[in-house]
Amino acid sequence: MISKSILIKNARVIDPSQNIDATMDILIEDGLIKSSGTNLKSSSEVTIQADGLVACPGFIDLHCHLREPGFEEKETIASGAAAAIRGGYTTICCMPNTNPPLDNAATIDFVRKTAASRSPLITVLPVGCITKGRAGKELTDMSEMADAGCIGFSDDGSPVSNSQLMLLAMRCAAGLEMPIIDHCEDLDLSHGGHLHDGWVAARLGIKGIPSAAEESMVARDIALAEMTGAVLHLTHISTRGSVEMIRSARARGVKVSADATPHHLTLTEERIIASPMQPDAPLIYDTNAKVNPPLRTALDIEALVQAINDGTITSVATDHAPHASEDKLCEFELAAFGISGFETAFAALMTLVHSGKIKLATLISLLTCGPAEVLQQEYGITGTLKPGVKADITLLDVNREWTLEKANMLSQGKNSPFIGQAFKGMVTGTIHAGEIAYIDKSVRTSK
Amino acid sequence: MERIVSPNEPKLSTAGQESLPPLSIGLWRHRNVLDLDDFLSDEIALVFEIADGMVEVLARDVKKVPTLRGRTIAIMFYEPSTRTRASFELAAKYLGADTVSLDSAKSSVAKGESLIDSLRTLQALEVNTIIIRHPCSGAPYIAAQHLQTSVINAGDGCHAHPSQGLLDLYTIKRKFGDLKGRKVVIIGDIMHSRVARSNIWGTRSTGLHVVLCAPKTFIPQGMPEMLEKCGLDHVSIEHNLDHALEGADVVMPLRLQKERQQSGFISSIREYVRLYQVNGERLKKAGPDVIVMHPGPMNEGVEISHDVAYCNSSLIEQQVTNGVAIRMALLYLVSGVRN
Numbered sequence: 001m002i003s004k005s006i007l008i009k010n011a012r013v014i015d016p017s018q019n020i021d022a023t024m025d026i027l028i029e030d031g032l033i034k035s036s037g038t039n040l041k042s043s044s045e046v047t048i049q050a051d052g053l054v055a056c057p058g059f060i061d062l063h064c065h066l067r068e069p070g071f072e073e074k075e076t077i078a079s080g081a082a083a084a085i086r087g088g089y090t091t092i093c094c095m096p097n098t099n100p101p102l103d104n105a106a107t108i109d110f111v112r113k114t115a116a117s118r119s120p121l122i123t124v125l126p127v128g129c130i131t132k133g134r135a136g137k138e139l140t141d142m143s144e145m146a147d148a149g150c151i152g153f154s155d156d157g158s159p160v161s162n163s164q165l166m167l168l169a170m171r172c173a174a175g176l177e178m179p180i181i182d183h184c185e186d187l188d189l190s191h192g193g194h195l196h197d198g199w200v201a202a203r204l205g206i207k208g209i210p211s212a213a214e215e216s217m218v219a220r221d222i223a224l225a226e227m228t229g230a231v232l233h234l235t236h237i238s239t240r241g242s243v244e245m246i247r248s249a250r251a252r253g254v255k256v257s258a259d260a261t262p263h264h265l266t267l268t269e270e271r272i273i274a275s276p277m278q279p280d281a282p283l284i285y286d287t288n289a290k291v292n293p294p295l296r297t298a299l300d301i302e303a304l305v306q307a308i309n310d311g312t313i314t315s316v317a318t319d320h321a322p323h324a325s326e327d328k329l330c331e332f333e334l335a336a337f338g339i340s341g342f343e344t345a346f347a348a349l350m351t352l353v354h355s356g357k358i359k360l361a362t363l364i365s366l367l368t369c370g371p372a373e374v375l376q377q378e379y380g381i382t383g384t385l386k387p388g389v390k391a392d393i394t395l396l397d398v399n400r401e402w403t404l405e406k407a408n409m410l411s412q413g414k415n416s417p418f419i420g421q422a423f424k425g426m427v428t429g430t431i432h433a434g435e436i437a438y439i440d441k442s443v444r445t446s447k
Numbered sequence: 448m449e450r451i452v453s454p455n456e457p458k459l460s461t462a463g464q465e466s467l468p469p470l471s472i473g474l475w476r477h478r479n480v481l482d483l484d485d486f487l488s489d490e491i492a493l494v495f496e497i498a499d500g501m502v503e504v505l506a507r508d509v510k511k512v513p514t515l516r517g518r519t520i521a522i523m524f525y526e527p528s529t530r531t532r533a534s535f536e537l538a539a540k541y542l543g544a545d546t547v548s549l550d551s552a553k554s555s556v557a558k559g560e561s562l563i564d565s566l567r568t569l570q571a572l573e574v575n576t577i578i579i580r581h582p583c584s585g586a587p588y589i590a591a592q593h594l595q596t597s598v599i600n601a602g603d604g605c606h607a608h609p610s611q612g613l614l615d616l617y618t619i620k621r622k623f624g625d626l627k628g629r630k631v632v633i634i635g636d637i638m639h640s641r642v643a644r645s646n647i648w649g650t651r652s653t654g655l656h657v658v659l660c661a662p663k664t665f666i667p668q669g670m671p672e673m674l675e676k677c678g679l680d681h682v683s684i685e686h687n688l689d690h691a692l693e694g695a696d697v698v699m700p701l702r703l704q705k706e707r708q709q710s711g712f713i714s715s716i717r718e719y720v721r722l723y724q725v726n727g728e729r730l731k732k733a734g735p736d737v738i739v740m741h742p743g744p745m746n747e748g749v750e751i752s753h754d755v756a757y758c759n760s761s762l763i764e765q766q767v768t769n770g771v772a773i774r775m776a777l778l779y780l781v782s783g784v785r786n
Contacts, residue, residue, distance in 0.1 A: 197668045197669060198668070198669040198672065199672035199673040199675075199676050201668075201669050202669035202670045202672070202673040203673045203677065204584050204585065204606055205603075205604055205607070205639075205641060206585075206606070208667070208668060208669065210668065283482070283484065283588060284588065285588055285589070329563060330563070330589075331562060331581070331583035332583065333583040333584065333585075333604065334583060
């Protein structure tokens with residue numbers, strides 16, 4: 001559906017990058033935002049009647065897993081991209097824990113080219129490995145991967161345990177002015193653990209992963225970033241202790257930012273044994289709620305929400321981690337970690353808006369200008385509706401009620417703890433570079 | 448408790464063999480026995496009442512009764528075990544059931560079949576009851592979730608061992624009768640013990656006070672919160688064994704797995720023995736009627752001294768016999784419940 005021009009009429013435009021929250025029109029021409037204002041006149045080819053809808057910059061995800069190459073039974077770049085588009089995303093950054101891992105220019109190039117040819121209606125930006133084979137032994141050729149188009153470096157689920165090597169990695173990344181996207185986990189402390197080391201772990205007789213496993217690495221990597229001047233982005237932060245360290249590091253000027261995931265912001269360890277959909281069911285071991293870092297406690301959620309409201313946490317990342325059904329349909333201790341998150345991120349987070357914990361504009365900033373700050377502008381300015389930038393726009397119906405059903409998910413990974421859950425708030429349209437990537441049938445459009 | 452004879456109650460044959468006296472399964476509602484957290488006091492009392500009849504059968508010279516004749520019980524062990532396995536197998540055989548044993552090493556598990564597929568196959572083979580032992584916590588719950596067949600948990604990971612919990616409580620009950628105010632001390636590796644967890648649930652609302660006594664390395668971080676959240680206020684935690692043993696009526700050391708030393712949970716066996724071994728000297732602090740129990744297998748000289756294991760207060764062998772009776776009672780009860 002290639003259109004030279006699109007007019008979005010009467011939307012509530014929320015653009016936190018410009019502090020805009022007003023009802024107006026947006027005109028898109030040649031893939032760029034031409035102008036926005038009231039009563040725009042245009043002979044546009046397509047008009048979207050957006051009365052009652054929110055229009056905001058396209059969502060950006062700093063952390064997802066597309067599984068290709070190597071794990072195509074879990075997800076492909078194409079199926080993951082389709083799910084992301086449905087979730088309102090126009091830019092997604094995929095992690096390098098593929099097989100082979102994205103630890104050289106050729107694999108980075110493979111992801112970019114595959115995405116560009118199969119999924120042209122979304123921008124896919126790969127993250128490269130910090131170490132070869134994600135083995136934590138030798139650094140990758142970072143500058144060559146940067147030239148091939150990676151946007152940062154991470155060993156994600158296999159964090160660099162060797163502190164000296166991490167120091168050197170930060171120096172290299174600092175030289176390239178590129179971020180380290182850091183999964184913080186002390187592997188000795190988390191070894192053999194499958195859920196938060198709290199009362200549910202004690203109840204189930206399964207080894208827990210203590211908050212200290214995350215916090216000790218947050219402390220180490222803040223110290224290294226402070227020493228090296230590297231840009232450090234701490235991803236999927238889950239504990240109160242981490243938040244406090246990040247807050248104080250930012251206050252003294254360390255270049256550290258952080259994201260949290262929709263599931264860590266809305267679910268606790270108790271979700272593993274009790275489904276809100278079946279409160280009276282007997283004890284369950286819900287592998288769909290098994291994720292790393294693990295779902296924590298209500299106190300941690302409170303700290304994460306507070307950190308969002310005081311600007312300590314500036315983005316939300318899905319950590320979309322799709323798995324095949326057999327990876328989850330098994331013993332809890334053998335089940336894979338991860339939640340398929342693209343299609344529920346916005347709706348799950350809307351529960352925080354509807355309950356008054358965060359403002360809608362704050363939520364949108366977490367999904368747009370917050371993550372955009374971590375990305376370099378080399379791949380286009382994102383996260384804003386300023387005239388002249390690439391027209392990435394997401395349309396939202398904040399009051400639309402819907403229920404997540406497995407059969408309707410576009411991701412190959414149906415591993416969601418939200419299956420069966422009723423939501424209020426839905427993504428109703430995704431426009432990428434001036435092209436309609438997705439539009440819900442409820443939205444009136446005319447040609 | 449009101450007695451309702453279930454329409455599905457197994458028919459007790461009287462022809463030929465000497466049979467059980469007529470038993471009612473009363474209000475029994477459990478298709479599965481997964482843990483004791485959902486057992487009401489009346490239900491535990493019913494298990495014990497039926498176990499009393501089974502104890503009588505076990506005392507006979509010819510033990511076999513035809514109660515479960517024609518029923519098939521699958522014994523599926525994914526973890527090495529001799530005692531529990533033999534106990535369940537004999538329980539099934541004494542009741543006249545046919546048994547089929549599936550051993551993880553020899554079965555399709557070795558060929559990479561998933562747990563759910565193995566279970567579905569057993570169900571398709573029309574077995575009546577599946578007894579499962581598995582190294583992963585929660586595995587029997589998967590079985591219960593995916594099958595219509597009755598499932599009995601014979602021990603899952605570090606989570607639960609309900610038949611052991613029942614036989615322990617039965618042994619205590621037979622000794623003391625009234626349990627109100629009696630003190631049970633469970634000593635050792637609480638963290639990795641499914642026996643301790645099932646005992647915690649089984650002793651709820653019995654009047655027993657349970658003390659978990661262990662080094663701090665063997666108490667899960669979330670244990671105090673778990674006790675509070677689950678309303679298990681009859682349980683307390685104590686790290687000093689001499690304090691814990693004061694006035695104890697039941698002393699139950701747990702097996703210390705020697706590999707825990709390699710993982711650093713204890714510095715040495717010697718240190719553990721010094722602080723936590725139940726020996727004759729320490730047992731003097733306990734109450735006058737104290738009994739010693741052990742879920743087995745014992746490491747004599749480690750968690751329990753030889754003299755204590757075989758002293759007059761030791762009911763360890765009695766536990767083994769009671770275990771068969773309890774398992775017979777459970778097999779009898781679940782065989783009367785269909786969906």
